[in-house]
Amino acid sequence: MIWLAVDKVVDGLSPRNLSRLYNATPGWMVTRIRDARFRRTLRWAAERSPFYREAFKSRNIDPYRVRRPADLGDFFTTPDQVAADPEKFLCAPPSIVFESSGTSGKNKKIFYSRAELDQMGQIMAAGIMLMGVDPQDRVANAFDFSMWIPGMLTHYALMTGGQFCMAFGKVDPVEVYRRLRTYRFNVVMGEPTWLIRLTEIAEREGSVPLKLLIGAAEEMPPNAVPWMKKVWQGAQVRMCYGSVEQGSAIGFQPCNQTDGYHVDDTDFYPELMDADSDGFGELVYTTLRRRVMPLIRYRSRDVTRLIHEPCTCGVPGMRMDRLRGRRDELVVASGGNLYPLMFENIFKSVPGLSGEWQIIFRLEGVREILEMHVETHRDDIEVLEKDIHRSCTQAYPDLMKNLALGIFQMRLVTHPQGSIRTGRKIRRMVDLRYAPAAAVEELRSGSNSEEVEHAI
Numbered sequence: 447m448i449w450l451a452v453d454k455v456v457d458g459l460s461p462r463n464l465s466r467l468y469n470a471t472p473g474w475m476v477t478r479i480r481d482a483r484f485r486r487t488l489r490w491a492a493e494r495s496p497f498y499r500e501a502f503k504s505r506n507i508d509p510y511r512v513r514r515p516a517d518l519g520d521f522f523t524t525p526d527q528v529a530a531d532p533e534k535f536l537c538a539p540p541s542i543v544f545e546s547s548g549t550s551g552k553n554k555k556i557f558y559s560r561a562e563l564d565q566m567g568q569i570m571a572a573g574i575m576l577m578g579v580d581p582q583d584r585v586a587n588a589f590d591f592s593m594w595i596p597g598m599l600t601h602y603a604l605m606t607g608g609q610f611c612m613a614f615g616k617v618d619p620v621e622v623y624r625r626l627r628t629y630r631f632n633v634v635m636g637e638p639t640w641l642i643r644l645t646e647i648a649e650r651e652g653s654v655p656l657k658l659l660i661g662a663a664e665e666m667p668p669n670a671v672p673w674m675k676k677v678w679q680g681a682q683v684r685m686c687y688g689s690v691e692q693g694s695a696i697g698f699q700p701c702n703q704t705d706g707y708h709v710d711d712t713d714f715y716p717e718l719m720d721a722d723s724d725g726f727g728e729l730v731y732t733t734l735r736r737r738v739m740p741l742i743r744y745r746s747r748d749v750t751r752l753i754h755e756p757c758t759c760g761v762p763g764m765r766m767d768r769l770r771g772r773r774d775e776l777v778v779a780s781g782g783n784l785y786p787l788m789f790e791n792i793f794k795s796v797p798g799l800s801g802e803w804q805i806i807f808r809l810e811g812v813r814e815i816l817e818m819h820v821e822t823h824r825d826d827i828e829v830l831e832k833d834i835h836r837s838c839t840q841a842y843p844d845l846m847k848n849l850a851l852g853i854f855q856m857r858l859v860t861h862p863q864g865s866i867r868t869g870r871k872i873r874r875m876v877d878l879r880y881a882p883a884a885a886v887e888e889l890r891s892g893s894n895s896e897e898v899e900h901a902i
């Protein structure tokens with residue numbers, strides 16, 4: 447009961463006081479708050495959501511006896527279950543929905559109430575304040591809106607935090623660049639590939655001093671950070687780790703330790719699944735304050751490591767390492783979520799391809815390169831490129847919008863028939879962006895075909 451009262455007080459705090467509270471709450475109390483919120487979420491979900499009610503019944507789980515996530519044994523919630531029947535998770539009437547693409551080709555739908563959106567805005571506002579955004583700062587919000595959550599969530603955070611802002615959405619970076627001086631923006635928020643494109647423009651056309659660039663939704667290439675700091679005349683470059691399922695982000699970077707994240711372990715109960723000998727495993731989390739569509743032991747598919755030793759910066763609480771990869775075939779690249787089924791759909795309507803293909807993601811400097819390796823007997827390569835371009839535009843306009851914005855480059859690499867598949871199994875998507883040089887070399891030497899490379 448006391449923890450219910452605590453939550454009521456927390457809900458009413460300003461972002462500044464919430465960030466102060468986060469910094470000042472001792473570890474033992476965080477644990478108590480987290481456990482109490484977990485139990486309440488579990489009972490709430492078991493009583494109201496058909497999905498959880500059936501799942502617990504079939505496993506003989508009594509939600510009133512469960513104290514912590516580990517007491518649920520082998521029960522986990524998967525992205526496929528959410529994609530298959532999202533409304534079965536609902537515990538209360540929603541007022542807004544966001545989507546996220548997944549490997550099944552079926553978008554996940556995540557529902558929220560107005561009150562939850564306000565609450566997530568408050569949490570995000572406190573999070574970005576911890577990262578150095580003050581109420582008097584002026585923020586260009588270039589996160590994507592449309593069906594996705596980052597733009598809207600950031601907007602709620604800025605409204606709650608009181609910063610002056612413009613809700614650009616993911617527009618051509620030139621549009622934001624032209625307005626930096628007009629509105630005296632000193633903080634820019636957007637996806638890392640988009641921020642890199644903006645920085646390229648500023649490097650060429652002239653920059654203004656920025657205080658902070660904040661990225662999310664994909665990884666930031668580490669070698670981009672010093673370059674961005676230099677171009678923007680000493681700006682800090684920080685990242686959040688979030689997703690539509692998380693709502694407010696789990697991970698923030700309030701200090702200069704930017705090779706991982708500080709974890710919001712009061713709004714989420716993080717766990718690690720199947721950790722290897724280095725401590726890396728799949729991040730699993732339970733949302734602790736959501737009442738419309740709570741996610742219990744949700745498998746994020748992201749591979750990371752939880753760090754319990756305190757950070758040198760003095761901010762208390764759990765941390766996590768930077769993401770090391772995915773447990774499924776999803777690759778977060780080129781400003782979106784890409785998965786094999788997408789490319790199957792793209793290639794199947796293009797004549798003259800063998801059906802064998804591989805997508806390789808690489809970095810050239812800070813620029814992302816998406817290489818489409820295909821087998822073909824065609825020699826009208828320019829027409830083939832146009833065919834692929836047309837098929838991409840029809841099936842995945844968002845991907846081609848990102849290509850048009852210049853945030854990645856797409857290249858077609860043609861191979862003779864029968865040369866891409868060298869074994870029984872083929873890895874359709876190979877992400878070499880953060881791979882050690884040896885792995886890149888191994889892939890190059892493993893190729894047994896004459897390649898011909900063309901820019902699309």
Ligand SMILES: [Zn+2]
Binds near residue numbers: 701702758
């Ligand atoms: Zn720190």
